[in-house]
Amino acid sequence: MLDLRLYIAQRLSAMVMAPLMVVHIVVMIIAVQGGLSAAEILSRTQGSVFWFLFYGLFVAAASLHAAIGLRVIVHEVTGLRGAGLTVLTWAVFGVFFFMGARAVTAVTML
Amino acid sequence: MMRPHRNHPLWFAFVLHRVSGLALALFLPVHFYMLALALRAPERLDGFLRWAELPLVRLAEGGLVFLLAVHLFGGLRLLALEFLPFSPRQKALAAGAVSAAVLVSGLFLLSAV
Amino acid sequence: MADNGQLEVSVWRGDSGSGRFESFRVPAEDNQTVLDVVSWIQQNLAGDLAYRFACRVGMCGSCAMTVNGTPRWTCRTHVKKVARNNRLTIAPLANLPVIRDLATDMDPFFARWIGAGGRFVPQRTRDDPVAPVRPDSPGRQAADAGIECINCGVCHAACDTVAASPDYLGPAPLQRAWTLVNDERHGARGAVLAAVSGAGGCHNCHSMGNCTAHCPKELDPLRAIAGLKRATFLGAFGKEI
Numbered sequence: 001m002l003d004l005r006l007y008i009a010q011r012l013s014a015m016v017m018a019p020l021m022v023v024h025i026v027v028m029i030i031a032v033q034g035g036l037s038a039a040e041i042l043s044r045t046q047g048s049v050f051w052f053l054f055y056g057l058f059v060a061a062a063s064l065h066a067a068i069g070l071r072v073i074v075h076e077v078t079g080l081r082g083a084g085l086t087v088l089t090w091a092v093f094g095v096f097f098f099m100g101a102r103a104v105t106a107v108t109m110l
Numbered sequence: 111m112m113r114p115h116r117n118h119p120l121w122f123a124f125v126l127h128r129v130s131g132l133a134l135a136l137f138l139p140v141h142f143y144m145l146a147l148a149l150r151a152p153e154r155l156d157g158f159l160r161w162a163e164l165p166l167v168r169l170a171e172g173g174l175v176f177l178l179a180v181h182l183f184g185g186l187r188l189l190a191l192e193f194l195p196f197s198p199r200q201k202a203l204a205a206g207a208v209s210a211a212v213l214v215s216g217l218f219l220l221s222a223v
Numbered sequence: 224m225a226d227n228g229q230l231e232v233s234v235w236r237g238d239s240g241s242g243r244f245e246s247f248r249v250p251a252e253d254n255q256t257v258l259d260v261v262s263w264i265q266q267n268l269a270g271d272l273a274y275r276f277a278c279r280v281g282m283c284g285s286c287a288m289t290v291n292g293t294p295r296w297t298c299r300t301h302v303k304k305v306a307r308n309n310r311l312t313i314a315p316l317a318n319l320p321v322i323r324d325l326a327t328d329m330d331p332f333f334a335r336w337i338g339a340g341g342r343f344v345p346q347r348t349r350d351d352p353v354a355p356v357r358p359d360s361p362g363r364q365a366a367d368a369g370i371e372c373i374n375c376g377v378c379h380a381a382c383d384t385v386a387a388s389p390d391y392l393g394p395a396p397l398q399r400a401w402t403l404v405n406d407e408r409h410g411a412r413g414a415v416l417a418a419v420s421g422a423g424g425c426h427n428c429h430s431m432g433n434c435t436a437h438c439p440k441e442l443d444p445l446r447a448i449a450g451l452k453r454a455t456f457l458g459a460f461g462k463e464i
Binding site: 113121 | 291292293294381383429430431432433436437443445446449450452453456
Binding site for chain 1: 384387388390420421422424426427452455456459
């Protein structure tokens with residue numbers, strides 16, 4: 001149940017995320033050395049415009065990508081289609097984006 | 111069900127991409143929820159991060175890193191298949207994506223211990 | 224292991240609604256195709272067995288069936304290559320309604336060819352001179368890659384996306400669409416790209432490659448569908464392919 005518009009959204013969000021994911025993985029491997037703490041995460045990210053934009057873009061792309069991916073799986077597994085499928089796609093995107101935005105503001109805002 | 115017509119490398123690459131994508135999508139809200147605690151309840155996040163240092167949980171985290179990496183590299187293969195001049199070496203590229211993901215998650219586990 | 228010189232053959236009897244596998248013993252031969260086995264059963268043991276074939280030499284595409292779980296053209300499939308312990312299980316093609324026994328209703332398959340814009344639209348009439356087409360031009364090469372398709376439906380039966388998503392056009396019609404997009408004589412190339420961009424279009428393909436792995440003509444629908452995705456994607460940003 002992917003038309004051209006959803007396909008474009010899925011591939012563009014993937015292209016946006018590819019370099020972000022590489023950075024994310026590198027940061028993970030570096031940050032996990034010696035253990036993690038809330039204070040350590042905040043000291044790296046709080047007040048940083050770069051990390052705000054980085055993770056903000058990441059959250060937007062990931063929410064879109066995950067919502068479209070789940071849409072495809074739900075359609076192929078349950079046969080759901082039409083308005084129900086559209087509502088589900090947008091609901092997943094909305095919840096993921098809201099939760100992601102909250103996380104980004106929590107770790108980057110002063 | 112494992113039917114004979116599915117027994118080839120690109121079908122396994124498809125399943126791996128779907129399973130990893132589904133798992134990452136389900137993990138995403140949990141990840142966001144825990145990070146949002148950093149400001150509102152840092153002691154709960156710290157408690158969670160200490161729990162995450164238990165060996166078995168670390169291993170599971172390595173599994174998550176593997177899923178992330180295999181979805182990334184497998185996705186790059188699909189983007190190349192669709193947008194670059196077609197390469198008939200898809201089986202080798204799919205195997206390369208899995209190898210790179212094993213390498214990355216291994217690196218993560220090594221630096222976590 | 225069946226008796227010496229005998230094949231143990233299970234054949235689907237029934238339609239989409241109900242049915243069962245019926246067992247037959249068929250003499251094994253040195254050179255024997257799966258279609259030979261089915262024909263022998265129909266001629267000697269079950270005169271009412273419904274199945275379909277015409278040319279027997281891999282040109283007409285009408286004899287495809289599911290052999291031991293895998294979709295195959297039965298007239299070019301040797302029993303020795305696919306039998307396990309002298310056993311064969313023969314069923315109708317998957318992902319299509321069954322009329323009776325081994326004969327499937329191909330209408331939904333061919334409807335997809337039309338749905339994908341697969342009907343050729345000429346730009347000239349019979350009174351015009353023949354259009355000059357360079358055989359080595361990239362477009363003609365891309366079109367040539369798909370024109371040997373015999374419409375057998377093996378890729379359609381092998382595709383899990385067809386099975387999961389009833390609206391999906393499927394590999395063979397999409398490969399036909401890609402052939403027409405690259406055919407400079409075709410008068411409706413934009414219409415083809417529009418036809419494969421809807422809810423059941425080429426963008427549903429997950430590149431699992433069951434089509435390319437099973438095409439008896441060794442064509443590459445996976446590659447053709449990737450071409451359609453690229454062309455429609457670039458087209459959406461105003462770029463011609």
